[in-house]
Structure formats: structure tokens, C-alpha cells
Amino acid sequence: MRFENLDLNDNVLDALYDMRFDSCTPIQEKTIPEILNGHDVLGVAQTGTGKTAAYLLPVLSKLDDGGYPEGAINCVVMSPTRELAQQIDQAMQGFGYYLQGVSSIAVYGGNDGNRYDQEVKSLKLGADVVIATPGRLISHISLGNVDLSKVSFFILDEADRMLDMGFADDIKAIAKELPQTCQTIMFSATMPEKIEDLAKTLLKNPIEIKLAVSKPAEKIKQSAYICYETQKLGIIKDIFKAGDLKRVIVFCGSKTKVKQVNSALQRKHINSGEMHSDLTQEERNDIMYKFKAGQLDVLVATDIVSRGIDIDDITMVINYDVPHDTEDYVHRIGRTARADRDGVAITLVSEEDQFYFQQTEKFLEKEIQKNKLPENLGDGPEYRKQGKPNKNNNSAKNRRRKDRNQTSHKDKKQHCHQKNNDITERTSNPQNKRTNPMYRDHQYEGKKTNENRRNKKSSEANKNKVRKEQYNPNQENTQNRNTNAQNRSSNYPKPKRKGNIEGNFKKRQNSIKDNKKQNYNAKQNKKVAPIQETTVTKKTERIKGFIKKLFGFRK
Incomplete structure (x- = not known):
């Protein structure tokens, strides 16, 4: 229409x-x-x-x-x-x-x-x-x-x-x-x-x-690498070694992975930039402008770029992580092969993402080509049909427990269950409290616990008494301590005190004032050193005498 x-x-x-x-x-x-x-x-x-x-x-x-x-x-x-x-x-x-x-x-x-x-x-x-x-x-x-x-x-x-x-x-x-x-x-x-x-x-x-979800264009050549998580960076580096690739987008599932991949590519002298939500708007605009203008060859980004942004001439799309939604996969690889052009889409499938990759294959109704890993990276995991991964079973605690074969917690649980069963069997006998052995045992145990509490209280009280005697100066034991201190200090002469403390303080202040006055007077009364006679002074005296003779000044 x-x-x-x-x-x-x-x-x-x-x-x-x-x-x-x-x-x-x-x-x-x-x-x-x-x-x-x-x-x-x-x-x-x-x-x-x-x-x-x-x-x-x-x-x-x-x-x-x-x-x-x-x-x-x-x-x-x-x-x-x-x-x-x-x-x-x-x-x-x-x-x-x-x-x-x-x-x-x-x-x-x-x-x-x-x-x-x-x-x-x-x-x-x-x-x-x-x-x-x-x-x-x-x-x-x-x-x-x-x-x-x-x-x-x-x-x-x-x-x-x-x-x-x-x-x-x-x-x-x-x-x-x-x-x-x-x-x-x-x-x-x-x-x-x-x-x-x-x-x-x-x-x-x-x-x-x-509207039915459209499938990717047929001109997109799709392939995948079945690898471990640690092998992904090596695969990307090998892809860029194969030829001069420009205008490539690498999609990652998180911001941390975007930063890691971008730094790894820059260390290999690849002209790349990163795009994620931590950047300011000016930084985003600058990176998008550089990528569209051809100043950047590779753009490492999150799913921000997968929707709603028109970028032409994209030659390759690399999925560093498999998207959990099949439609997100279509959005990602749909950035390439636009306007009747050819494009390449490569997905790196780890062992944990095999289930989601199999779901995308079902949605696309075709099997995606699996590429061989580079020789220097070794072998990858086996590709097999798997169920949906459970997040609870995949926790780090469960992985450690499986690796170390820890079964002590199971033995403890069995021991607790046996103890509870014994108690229920003993208490299930409907008898009088006096004849019930369970009641009598509890009563005896209660007496024992009370005695233990009393003993603990008495022992704590004795400890407190000892502490008070050691640290309280009002007790008699302080006398012995003082005598010992006197004996120790008898070798050193004690300073003699005159008068009370206040009087000594005033005397000290007065002495300080007197010292200040004496210093001031000494400066005022300080005599200037006599000037030694020089040739200049002798000449002046001769001139004065000559003038007196001329004008008739006499003594």
C-alpha cells in the first residue's frame, strides 16, 4: 500500500x-x-x-x-x-x-x-x-x-x-x-x-x-566456534590476523567484557573503540561519529548498538557471547549485509552457552557451520545437546563442592536425623511423667546444668575478687606493693620539695619575669665598643688644629 x-x-x-x-x-x-x-x-x-x-x-x-x-x-x-x-x-x-x-x-x-x-x-x-x-x-x-x-x-x-x-x-x-x-x-x-x-x-x-519475526538475510554467512571462555580472545586475534577487516562490530554481554576485549585489541595495535552505558553522551557521540566516518575499524559494544541504530557498510559481526534471546541474535547479526551487500556473522559458543545456541539453531531451522579452533589454542569442549542451565546449581559453592568431593556435610545431616528419630521414639511412649524415663533424664540433666551454672558463678566471683585486690588501691594488698616500690626506688635520691605546689609555681613565674628584666636591662646598658684610631681620624684632628691656628682659637 x-x-x-x-x-x-x-x-x-x-x-x-x-x-x-x-x-x-x-x-x-x-x-x-x-x-x-x-x-x-x-x-x-x-x-x-x-x-x-x-x-x-x-x-x-x-x-x-x-x-x-x-x-x-x-x-x-x-x-x-x-x-x-x-x-x-x-x-x-x-x-x-x-x-x-x-x-x-x-x-x-x-x-x-x-x-x-x-x-x-x-x-x-x-x-x-x-x-x-x-x-x-x-x-x-x-x-x-x-x-x-x-x-x-x-x-x-x-x-x-x-x-x-x-x-x-x-x-x-x-x-x-x-x-x-x-x-x-x-x-x-x-x-x-x-x-x-x-x-x-x-x-x-x-x-x-x-508480525512474525523475520529471519536473517540469506547473504549473511553464519558460523561458530565451540570453545572455552579463555580461548575467545585468542580466536578474535586469529580472525583479525587472517585479513584486513574494517567496520567490524564485536557484541559482548556485559560492560566489563567490552572493556577487556577492547583493551586486548588495542594491545595488538587494532584500531578499536568501546561503546557501553558507562560513557557520557559526548563520548558516545564521538565514538559513533568516528566509527561511521571510518576512523575506527572495530567497535566493541553491548546490545546498545544492536537496536535502533542504522550503521551501513558493516562487513562482520562477532558475537563474543551467545544472546539468551533468539531475537537478540537476529538483531545483532542484522547490522551486516544491508542494502543487498554480503556479510559475515561469527559466534563464540562457550560450554555454558551451548543450550542458547541450540535454541537459535532451532529458531533459524538450520544448522550453523562450526569452525575449527586455531592450532595454537588447543582443543575445545565437546558440542552436545544440553538442557537449560540452572543458575542455582551453577554457583561457585556447588562447583567447589563437586571438585573437592566434600561429603562431610551429608554425614552430619544423617547423624542429626538419627538423633531426632531416637528422641521421638523415647517421647512417643504415653506414660506418666514420673514413670517416663525421658522426663527423668531431662530432670536429672536440668539439675546438672543448674549445678554447673552455680559453680561458674562462684568461680567468676572469685576471679573478680582477685582482680579487685590486685588493682584497687584501698585494699591491704596495696601496702605490700608500695613497700616493694619503695625498696626499688631507694637507690635513687628523691627530689626535695619546698612549700606547697602553688607556691612553687608562683616562684617559678617570678623567676622567669626577673630573668626577662635582667636580659632587657643588659641590652639597654650595653656599651658600644671603642673605635680604634685610624689614619682618617688622625687627619681630621690635624685639620681641626690647623683651622684653630688660622682663626686664632686658643685654649
Whole structure:
């Protein structure tokens, strides 16, 4: 179906014509009419199927038609990551190029102070469309920078991703700020139970639109290495030795692995960069710009790059870890072989990830080629069918117990069970307390315990008495201690004290004052040393005598 056949605004159609968008994708064909009719929609489709245009085009056409308050926020789009929020904002600017009076702002964390001030101004003035990450929008709501009482459209993009990142409570808190008449649209790549529960709480009589998960392109050459965890870095280094590879993405399951792999590649003088959530927004933008411009050959990243980011000319994708969800595997390797190009996808399968890799093979309905390990790395584990790994049985404590064959804890448990059984057999005999031997034994044991307690108390009291006699100066034993001290110090003469302590202190102060006065007087009365006669003084005396003779001065 063509966009012209849909009931879209003329300004929106002009923008699509300039962008050379003619025909609709299946998700766009099914969702755009329902959103235009005002229904809540729950769409399940993969990334790359045109979901962004599926909800932006009808919302923009309705906003351009009018009937919505000015100077207020009319649409809120939630995004799990900053990169996806930026991409939605760029699409918004393209689709709304010919729209007058429709503004938008992307709100996400990791920016500087100037960007934050710009967000606050736009939110208070009332941007028509706000594209935000959950955490950033919650912070603006708590500070009173946002008024969501007049919102007409609430859109959740990549809802399953947001729930996996732990934003369920934030989404519910944001939904409470919205009016009840708000139209809610939710898109997700998967449909787990969490999404169903969230849809029940947010959506009202939604229309469900589900598309089958598309499989990877046939031009992607898929292969795998069955290896141990310690052999993965060696395999990656061997892959890069084989030839000059550029524009390669290495996907890792955690941030720590991303840092380890990137540092290992840089030590081998490979031009690589890392991409994960610990980086600031400026660092992310810088790395993505360098990778797109060809300044970086390899990008080591988490699943941030697997969804919602368009990067062309990717020659190879390496899965350092096997994703636990088969659709995530499709998203990862879907970064390559775009625009009818060839691509390579290599997966490193450890012994623990064999179950998840077998699930992907079932989903793809084909067996992926297994490559041989390099000779310098040795042999890998055996590839066999395995059940789903249990996290509890795979703990470090259980592994140590299996390795060391520790069975002492089992013997202790058996001993305790036998003791409990003996006690139950003895107490199960319904007899009188006096005739019951168990009661008599307990009574005798109780007497024993009381005697032991008394003995302990008496012994502790004796110890305390001894301590008091040793350390209390009021006791008689202190006399002996004092005599011993006197005998020890008899060899040394004792200083003689005159008067009381206060008198001695005053005398000492007076003596200090007297010493100060004496020093001062000595300085004042100090005589200057006589100057020795020199030739200069003798000449002056001769001159004086000559002058006196001239003028007749006599004695």
C-alpha cells in the first residue's frame, strides 16, 4: 500500500515525497489507520520494520490538523536509550519539515549544563512532542519542570527493552501523571509476560498487531566456534590476523567484557573503540561519529548498538557471547549485509552457552557451520545437546563442592536425623511423667546444668575478687606493693620539695619575669665598643688644629 492511500496530512505526505518514501511497510499499513481512528495499539514487530514512522506519521498529521492546546506538551515518546531517542528526534525533524508550529525536544541524561537548561526551557514553554528516556523524565517531573496534564498521545518504543533495563516502575509513575483520555501506543520486539501485564495496566481495549519475526538475510554467512571462555580472545586475534577487516562490530554481554576485549585489541595495535552505558553522551557521540566516518575499524559494544541504530557498510559481526534471546541474535547479526551487500556473522559458543545456541539453531531451522579452533589454542569442549542451565546449581559453592568431593556435610545431616528419630521414639511412649524415663533424664540433666551454672558463678566471683585486690588501691594488698616500690626506688635520691605546689609555681613565674628584666636591662646598658684610631681620624684632628691656628682659637 502507498502512503497516498492513507488518510495522512498533506504536509506529512510532502515530507515523505521529498524523502522518497512511497510504499508502506506491513507494520505501517496496519497501525497507521488504527492510530488515526484513536484506538490504543499494541504492536509486536522487530526493529528495522518501520515502527518509528508507524506512530510518528499519524500523530504528526493529527497535531497539524489542530484541535490541541498550544503551549503544552501533547505527545510523549519513551525510549530506552539515548541513541534511540536521538534517532527518533531526527526522524521527527524529517517527517515534520513542512509542519508549522509543531516543535519537539529530545530529553536524555549525560549532557552538560547548557543542554539541561535548554531542556527545562522547552518543557516549561510546552514542546508539542517530547522524546525522553524514563530516568531523565522522572527527574524533571520530581523537580516540577514538566506538566503532563494535557498530553494526548503516550508512546512506548522498545517496551521490552525498557522493562529489561528496570524502568517498569518509572513508566508506571509517568503514566499516573497523564490524563485518563490519553491515547497509548506500545511497540515491542518480543511479547513476554511482563509486556502483557504492562499492557493490561496502561492500554484500554487495545488492538494487537503482531508480525512474525523475520529471519536473517540469506547473504549473511553464519558460523561458530565451540570453545572455552579463555580461548575467545585468542580466536578474535586469529580472525583479525587472517585479513584486513574494517567496520567490524564485536557484541559482548556485559560492560566489563567490552572493556577487556577492547583493551586486548588495542594491545595488538587494532584500531578499536568501546561503546557501553558507562560513557557520557559526548563520548558516545564521538565514538559513533568516528566509527561511521571510518576512523575506527572495530567497535566493541553491548546490545546498545544492536537496536535502533542504522550503521551501513558493516562487513562482520562477532558475537563474543551467545544472546539468551533468539531475537537478540537476529538483531545483532542484522547490522551486516544491508542494502543487498554480503556479510559475515561469527559466534563464540562457550560450554555454558551451548543450550542458547541450540535454541537459535532451532529458531533459524538450520544448522550453523562450526569452525575449527586455531592450532595454537588447543582443543575445545565437546558440542552436545544440553538442557537449560540452572543458575542455582551453577554457583561457585556447588562447583567447589563437586571438585573437592566434600561429603562431610551429608554425614552430619544423617547423624542429626538419627538423633531426632531416637528422641521421638523415647517421647512417643504415653506414660506418666514420673514413670517416663525421658522426663527423668531431662530432670536429672536440668539439675546438672543448674549445678554447673552455680559453680561458674562462684568461680567468676572469685576471679573478680582477685582482680579487685590486685588493682584497687584501698585494699591491704596495696601496702605490700608500695613497700616493694619503695625498696626499688631507694637507690635513687628523691627530689626535695619546698612549700606547697602553688607556691612553687608562683616562684617559678617570678623567676622567669626577673630573668626577662635582667636580659632587657643588659641590652639597654650595653656599651658600644671603642673605635680604634685610624689614619682618617688622625687627619681630621690635624685639620681641626690647623683651622684653630688660622682663626686664632686658643685654649
